[in-house]
Amino acid sequence: MxxxxxxxxxxxxxxxxxxxxxxxxxxxxxxxxxxxxxxxxxxxxxxxxxxxxxxxxxxxxxxxxxxxxxxxxxxxxxxxxxxxxxxxxxxxxxxxxxxxxxxxxxxxxxxxxxxxxxxxxxxxxxxxxxxxxxxxxxxxxxxxxxxxxxxxxxxxxxxxxxxxxxxxxxxxxxxxxxxxxxxxxxxxxxxxKDSKLVRADPWRRLSGIHSVRGLRNLAVARELWLSRDTLARELDIAPGRLVPDASLIAAAKAMPATRRVLSEMRDFSGRASRTELDRWWAAVEAGRTTTDLPVVRQNGDTLPPPRAWSDRNPEADARLKAARAAVYTLSEQRAIPVENLLTPEFLRRVAWRPPQTIDAASIGAALEELGARAWQIAETSQLIAEAFVEAHQSMDESAESAS
Missing domain, CATH: 3.30.420.10 (Ribonuclease H-like superfamily/Ribonuclease H)
Structure with missing residues (x-):
């Protein structure tokens, strides 16, 4: 053929x-x-x-x-x-x-x-x-x-x-x-696996959005992103090829007071930065005047970063560290990357909110509910349970020694 x-x-x-x-x-x-x-x-x-x-x-x-x-x-x-x-x-x-x-x-x-x-x-x-x-x-x-x-x-x-x-x-x-x-x-x-869920606020994917301070500035960043996304979809051109993220962030930080000021911004560049200037200025004005201000932090079932666990939840921190070490050892023994052996987010969630009774069966059930595969549960549930128990015992022993 x-x-x-x-x-x-x-x-x-x-x-x-x-x-x-x-x-x-x-x-x-x-x-x-x-x-x-x-x-x-x-x-x-x-x-x-x-x-x-x-x-x-x-x-x-x-x-x-x-x-x-x-x-x-x-x-x-x-x-x-x-x-x-x-x-x-x-x-x-x-x-x-x-x-x-x-x-x-x-x-x-x-x-x-x-x-x-x-x-x-x-x-x-x-x-x-x-x-x-x-x-x-x-x-x-x-x-x-x-x-x-x-x-x-x-x-x-x-x-x-x-x-x-x-x-x-x-x-x-x-x-x-x-x-x-x-x-x-x-x-x-x-x-x-389901298609990746569409984020409620996809504009928060803007590179550098973390550097934007103030709800009004965030609103301008949001409106610029939405305007660019609409144009990119219409033209079937990658958004960043129209106006790069850095330019949108620069405009959101600067909060230009007039269309002319926006047009004179050196940091606001890109192939469509001037040809579509009316579009971008309308977005800036929309962000400057909207009553629908974004929240600084999104709501959701988001865990704190592990580096903060020792202060916010010492018991969970001890469980996570013990279980991580055990899973890492198993990963080396089985020659399977840690992230494939068990999704790290699953381990964090079980460590943060463990079952009332800690054993292989309860840990396995919690992992299954999160989406772990049968083989992952079979490989890791017992050692995670053991690590959690050992972490609890170690904390009890430390408390007794301190008293």
């Missing part, structure tokens, strides 16, 4: 070529390797601008998503096949946007983490296990560019060409390490 020589990479853009490709892919053997290229940093949307598919006996097939539209036929052809992705969580959203949604996956980046690889980038893992060097010079390119240069297409093809071989090598390593079941649970968790 596909000629994989570098000079002949072709992107499928027509309906007839698309259907021919689907027939070939459906007739292939084994897992499907799949990847997507976006235009992050260039476009507002996170849509896929190139989708690469590889299957043995077929080779690499490159699709142009904007030209193809819905991938209904491809989804039907490969839905029940295992999909191999590297860092699946980064690509699933844009794949689902065009109708591609796997039933089961093998995530080579996640597998590398579970195997204890110190570096888990695709190029590093491929070179270590398969002995092939992957050039990554186009990873941050603007994939909305048309036509796509051949060098970019070759780079994109190589991203999937070796994924199935990599999957096979890692599956063997997982089995040898007794981690196959762990990997399956983690892969399934990636599939089932």
């Amino acid at each position: 596909a000629d994989d020589s570098p000079a002949s990479r072709q992107v499928i853009e027509t309906r007839s070529a698309y259907l021919d490709a689907i027939a070939a892919i459906a007739a292939g053997n084994g897992p499907i390797a799949i990847d997507a290229e976006r235009a992050s940093g260039f476009r507002y949307s996170q849509r896929a601008y190139l989708i690469q598919v590889y299957r043995r006996d077929v080779g690499v097939v490159l699709f142009d998503p904007p030209a193809v539209g819905a991938f209904t036929e491809l989804q039907a052809a490969i839905h029940d096949v295992e999909w191999v992705l590297h860092a699946a969580s980064q690509d699933l959203a844009c794949l689902r946007e065009v109708g591609l949604d796997p039933a089961r996956i093998f995530d080579t980046e996640l597998a590398a983490r579970l195997l204890g690889f110190p570096r888990v980038g695709l190029g590093t893992v491929v070179e270590e296990l398969l002995g092939t060097h992957l050039a990554k010079e186009h990873s941050a390119a603007d994939w909305s560019t048309r036509p796509l240069p051949q060098s970019w297409l070759e780079y994109a093809a190589l991203d999937v060409e070796l994924l199935v071989d990599l999957r096979d090598a890692m599956a063997t390593m997982l089995a040898d390490a007794g981690k196959s079941d762990i990997a399956e649970q983690e892969f399934q968790a990636v599939l089932e």
Whole structure:
């Protein structure tokens, strides 16, 4: 079906070529390797601008998503096949946007983490296990560019060409390490994870917002962010390419009194800083006059930073430190990163508000309610319970000695 020589990479853009490709892919053997290229940093949307598919006996097939539209036929052809992705969580959203949604996956980046690889980038893992060097010079390119240069297409093809071989090598390593079941649970968790919740105040993502003082200044920052976000969405341009965060922060701090003062601010720069000056001045005025002032701190079930625990909740601090040490030791023994062995936030929450009765079962139930997987609970609940009990006993002994 596909000629994989570098000079002949072709992107499928027509309906007839698309259907021919689907027939070939459906007739292939084994897992499907799949990847997507976006235009992050260039476009507002996170849509896929190139989708690469590889299957043995077929080779690499490159699709142009904007030209193809819905991938209904491809989804039907490969839905029940295992999909191999590297860092699946980064690509699933844009794949689902065009109708591609796997039933089961093998995530080579996640597998590398579970195997204890110190570096888990695709190029590093491929070179270590398969002995092939992957050039990554186009990873941050603007994939909305048309036509796509051949060098970019070759780079994109190589991203999937070796994924199935990599999957096979890692599956063997997982089995040898007794981690196959762990990997399956983690892969399934990636599939089932809800899309990232939209923040109630997304403008608080502004880089440098912590340096803005005063509710009125925060209101100006908010209105500038909202105005920029609206324009970026309309133009499908990354917001920072219109006016950078630093410029919005500078305006919010300066609180310019007039449109002219805003226009004369050196710190207020960017490709749209002057062409859309009326828009930005309207946002500044809206922030200066609104009665809907933001709160300094957002409400929510947010724990204090661990560095403050020793003063605010010494018992929780002792529990957390003891349990962290135990989990870290287990992480080294199992050659699994701490953050994969157990989500650090889960451990903090259990340490801050532990069950009334401390044992493996109650700790396990608390972790399950937070979202921990079965294997994580099996690995950590007992040692966390023991660490909590030891921390409590140590504090009692210290209190007795002090008295």
